[in-house]
Amino acid sequence: MASAAKKPAPQPTKTRKKRSHEPAKAELLDFYRDMLLIRRFEEKAGQLYGMGLIAGFCHLYIGQEAVVVGVQSALDSDDQVITGYRDHGHMLACGMEARGVMAELTGRAAGYSKGKGGSMHMFSREKNFFGGHGIVGAPAPIGAGLAFANRYRGSDAVCVTYFGDGASNQGQVYEAFNMASLWKLPVVFVIENNQYAMGTSVARASAETEFSKRGISFEIPGEQVDGMDVLAVRKAAHKAIERARAGDGPYILEMKTYRYRGHSMSDPAKYRTREEVQDVREHHDPIEMLKKRLLDAGHATEDSLKAIEKEVREVVNDAAEFSQSSPEPEPDELWTDVLVEARRS
Amino acid sequence: MTDILMPALSPTMEEGTLAKWLVKEGDTVKPGDVIAEIETDKATMEVEAVDEGVISKLVVPAGTEGVKINAVIARLDGDDETPSSKPNGGATPEPRAETKDEPAPAQAKATNNGHRLRAPEQAPQDAHEPASLKDPDLPEDTTYTKTHVRDALRDAIAEEMRRDETVFLMGEEVAQYQGAYKVSRGLLEEFGDRRVIDTPITEYGFAGLGVGAAFAGLRPVVEFMTFNFAMQAIDHIINSAAKTLYMSGGQMGCPMVFRGPNGAASRVAAQHSQDYSSWYAHVPGLKVIAPYDAADAKGLLKAAIRDPNPVVFLEHELMYGEQFDVPDIEDFVLPIGKARIRRQGDGVTLVAHSRMVKFALEAAEELAKEGIEAEVIDLRTLRPLDTATVIESVKKTNRIVTCEEGWRTFGVGAEIAAVVTEQAFDYLDAPPLRVTQKDVPLPYAANLEKLSLPHTADIIEAAKKVCYREQA
Numbered sequence: 146m147a148s149a150a151k152k153p154a155p156q157p158t159k160t161r162k163k164r165s166h167e168p169a170k171a172e173l174l175d176f177y178r179d180m181l182l183i184r185r186f187e188e189k190a191g192q193l194y195g196m197g198l199i200a201g202f203c204h205l206y207i208g209q210e211a212v213v214v215g216v217q218s219a220l221d222s223d224d225q226v227i228t229g230y231r232d233h234g235h236m237l238a239c240g241m242e243a244r245g246v247m248a249e250l251t252g253r254a255a256g257y258s259k260g261k262g263g264s265m266h267m268f269s270r271e272k273n274f275f276g277g278h279g280i281v282g283a284p285a286p287i288g289a290g291l292a293f294a295n296r297y298r299g300s301d302a303v304c305v306t307y308f309g310d311g312a313s314n315q316g317q318v319y320e321a322f323n324m325a326s327l328w329k330l331p332v333v334f335v336i337e338n339n340q341y342a343m344g345t346s347v348a349r350a351s352a353e354t355e356f357s358k359r360g361i362s363f364e365i366p367g368e369q370v371d372g373m374d375v376l377a378v379r380k381a382a383h384k385a386i387e388r389a390r391a392g393d394g395p396y397i398l399e400m401k402t403y404r405y406r407g408h409s410m411s412d413p414a415k416y417r418t419r420e421e422v423q424d425v426r427e428h429h430d431p432i433e434m435l436k437k438r439l440l441d442a443g444h445a446t447e448d449s450l451k452a453i454e455k456e457v458r459e460v461v462n463d464a465a466e467f468s469q470s471s472p473e474p475e476p477d478e479l480w481t482d483v484l485v486e487a488r489r490s
Numbered sequence: 491m492t493d494i495l496m497p498a499l500s501p502t503m504e505e506g507t508l509a510k511w512l513v514k515e516g517d518t519v520k521p522g523d524v525i526a527e528i529e530t531d532k533a534t535m536e537v538e539a540v541d542e543g544v545i546s547k548l549v550v551p552a553g554t555e556g557v558k559i560n561a562v563i564a565r566l567d568g569d570d571e572t573p574s575s576k577p578n579g580g581a582t583p584e585p586r587a588e589t590k591d592e593p594a595p596a597q598a599k600a601t602n603n604g605h606r607l608r609a610p611e612q613a614p615q616d617a618h619e620p621a622s623l624k625d626p627d628l629p630e631d632t633t634y635t636k637t638h639v640r641d642a643l644r645d646a647i648a649e650e651m652r653r654d655e656t657v658f659l660m661g662e663e664v665a666q667y668q669g670a671y672k673v674s675r676g677l678l679e680e681f682g683d684r685r686v687i688d689t690p691i692t693e694y695g696f697a698g699l700g701v702g703a704a705f706a707g708l709r710p711v712v713e714f715m716t717f718n719f720a721m722q723a724i725d726h727i728i729n730s731a732a733k734t735l736y737m738s739g740g741q742m743g744c745p746m747v748f749r750g751p752n753g754a755a756s757r758v759a760a761q762h763s764q765d766y767s768s769w770y771a772h773v774p775g776l777k778v779i780a781p782y783d784a785a786d787a788k789g790l791l792k793a794a795i796r797d798p799n800p801v802v803f804l805e806h807e808l809m810y811g812e813q814f815d816v817p818d819i820e821d822f823v824l825p826i827g828k829a830r831i832r833r834q835g836d837g838v839t840l841v842a843h844s845r846m847v848k849f850a851l852e853a854a855e856e857l858a859k860e861g862i863e864a865e866v867i868d869l870r871t872l873r874p875l876d877t878a879t880v881i882e883s884v885k886k887t888n889r890i891v892t893c894e895e896g897w898r899t900f901g902v903g904a905e906i907a908a909v910v911t912e913q914a915f916d917y918l919d920a921p922p923l924r925v926t927q928k929d930v931p932l933p934y935a936a937n938l939e940k941l942s943l944p945h946t947a948d949i950i951e952a953a954k955k956v957c958y959r960e961q962a
């Protein structure tokens with residue numbers, strides 16, 4: 146593999162959808178719907194947690210919706226996605242069913258991991274979503290490995306690997322950067338800089354606070370992106386993904402974003418002021434900003450957006466109901482899936 | 491009309507205090523507005539409105555303690571067009587298995603005297619003398635203070651930091667955030683940021699940095715947010731901390747403590763719930779401690795900090811909120827390597843450590859009702875293991891059940907069973923039995939998690955089996 150850097154660009158393994166940097170009206174409305182779905186889904190999850198129906202750790206994505214929706218819009222169905230434990234939004238954006246995600250949150254058999262993984266550990270082979278990982282930093286080398294497999298097979302699929310500002314200080318991230326660059330792996334590292342790792346602000350944990358520069362000593366280029374602006378995200382992601390697809394190696398996208406809620410459900414959030422949160426909510430909310438854009442451009446009316454809202458609420462309420470009415474896993478499930486059993490023919 | 495319910499605000503919360511209302515009846519609220527402050531078992535939290543509407547009634551007045559989760563705390567007149575504003579009618583919360591901050595078991599009182607005071611320097615090589623139930627070294631007139639396990643740990647660190655300038659605490663969120671589980675509450679204020687140090691999320695790095703500081707003569711206390719994350723650091727714990735004294739022919743000591751919660755928390759699934767007792771207890775060059783109650787937590791952590799060796803100190807998240815008596819003795823230090831008999835009996839020996847001691851004591855009470863007097867041994871230290879106390883007990887009871895939260899295969903119970911068969915084979919009237927977690931990664935679903943973890947009933951069943959009693 147050491148000579149991979151000199152190999153010609155991989156051959157397209159599937160007919161790629163043509164995308165422009167600037168999405169058209171229909172796609173903008175999709176962005177709106179997708180972001181709203183994540184927002185409402187997460188609000189509902191928070192509510193169910195409050196009622197004791199979801200337990201353990203539950204990390205909400207509220208505020209960061211534009212990142213995953215913008216990036217996902219630049220991916221094809223054979224591209225892979227991997228992230229950490231703040232993963233509900235990523236799964237919805239990958240097209241995983243709200244029902245199956247919510248049912249996993251309530252620990253039911255119909256959940257994506259049969260109730261055995263919970264909020265932080267969900268997967269979908271079908272949607273090329275590789276988790277859902279509870280250990281900070283772990284997605285970086287695993288994502289590089291997914292990209293390695295693409296390269297190995299001669300496919301031109303790309304792996305998008307998400308992790309946080311806090312995770313960016315993990316040693317394994319740099320080991321992954323080095324190999325990804327050395328072997329020109331088709332991976333895009335998306336650093337979701339929401340400015341805090343639990344109660345620790347970026348400035349208190351990071352010597353270099355511009356994460357887009359973290360690849361410099363590995364010759365991985367990067368850029369900062371306004372992660373609250375779904376169009377800016379889409380544009381940057383499109384470029385980075387196409388670059389990786391063409392065989393030019395990894396890229397770092399630092400998404401400047403913000404989480405509105407606590408780190409998990411039990412975070413008293415004393416490390417920042419309410420005003421700070423309120424300011425982002427009022428002036429930089431990704432959904433409100435897109436809404437204004439849609440209205441100003443005449444792509445939508447208050448009424449047509451209300452109709453989207455209604456449809457989204459129905460999906461979320463249906464998922465919530467499903468997640469409570471479906472049964473818990475059968476006791477026998479305790480013993481399944483520990484090892485792959487050799488199949489008898 | 492929508493009911494606003496008392497929310498669960500942490501994995502271990504069952505009830506809380508409604509400290510303060512930030513809205514009054516008649517106020518209009520929208521999603522995200524802070525409406526109340528609630529004190530949980532860990533912290534004071536703000537509660538945000540989920541729905542839009544007008545507060546029509548504050549049902550629970552400010553200052554009310556012990557409000558159960560899901561109790562109606564206020565009513566909201568909302569916009570009925572938004573269907574999500576209805577809490578899911580009739581939904582009842584899952585029973586939160588094993589998450590309760592149960593009151594200290596009745597036995598706790600009776601075991602206050604079980605401590606042996608000894609200078610830790612005279613390491614307990616003389617572990618042949620079995621631990622006694624009554625500790626002669628603890629004066630009759632000793633008084634006790636009810637203390638949460640988390641505070642006992644904090645007190646131990648604080649006392650050692652006052653006593654020895656080379657002791658410092660380092661880890662994720664230990665300083666400004668006051669500890670992810672609030673163990674280090676108040677330490678930053680007392681000792682400042684030179685000695686109470688927030689690290690980035692770099693376990694491998696700061697564990698190694700701690701080893702370097704210890705080589706240079708400091709006494710680091712390295713906190714892992716949980717031992718699950720210490721897997722990234724295990725290379726330094728074993729290859730750098732545990733082996734260097736030996737490899738340097740005795741020149742390089744590594745006087746430090748690696749500590750944090752170990753074992754299953756509540757509903758956090760496989761990557762966040764694992765018992766590492768047997769992992770570390772396997773390694774020569776380490777000492778490994780896993781206390782059960784607050785007094786042992788304090789006395790043994792102080793001993794660990796003073797010990798000239800690397801010590802792995804395994805706490806338990808689900809014990810942090812439990813209260814026990816801690817003796818009001820200045821400089822209360824306990825010997826490492828000494829088990830403690832928590833209950834005497836001659837029917838069967840139950841060996842446990844950490845949170846499993848609680849279940850063993852419960853099982854013993856139940857067994858007593860059926861005429862089986864169990865002797866409960868709390869190992870407290872896993873390495874060096876106090877085998878003498880275990881063997882002595884087995885010679886009396888002729889039966890043994892080991893209880894641990896970890897996996898069965900190659901576990902603590904396997905080691906004890908081996909020691910007992912090697913050293914007391916002729917005394918055994920039944921094969922040793924092991925109560926353990928099921929041999930699977932811990933599942934998330936409430937019912938499966940419960941099936942997977944060992945409980946009191948499993949210990950009772952195993953004890954009856956080694957006593958050849960009919961199962962009910």
Ligand SMILES: Cc1ncc(C[n+]2csc(CCOP(=O)(O)OP(=O)(O)O)c2C)c(N)n1
Pocket residue numbers: 231279280281282308309310311312313337339341342343408662691693715719722
């Ligand atoms: C190796 C490891 N150490 C510590 C933790 C505990 N932990 C979970 S999330 C987190 C903060 C991560 O922050 P960041 O990477 O910025 O992601 P964000 O939560 O902001 O999305 C920490 C310390 C963990 N899960 N894994």
Ligand SMILES: [Mg+2]
Pocket residue numbers: 309310311337338339340341342343
């Ligand atoms: Mg962050």
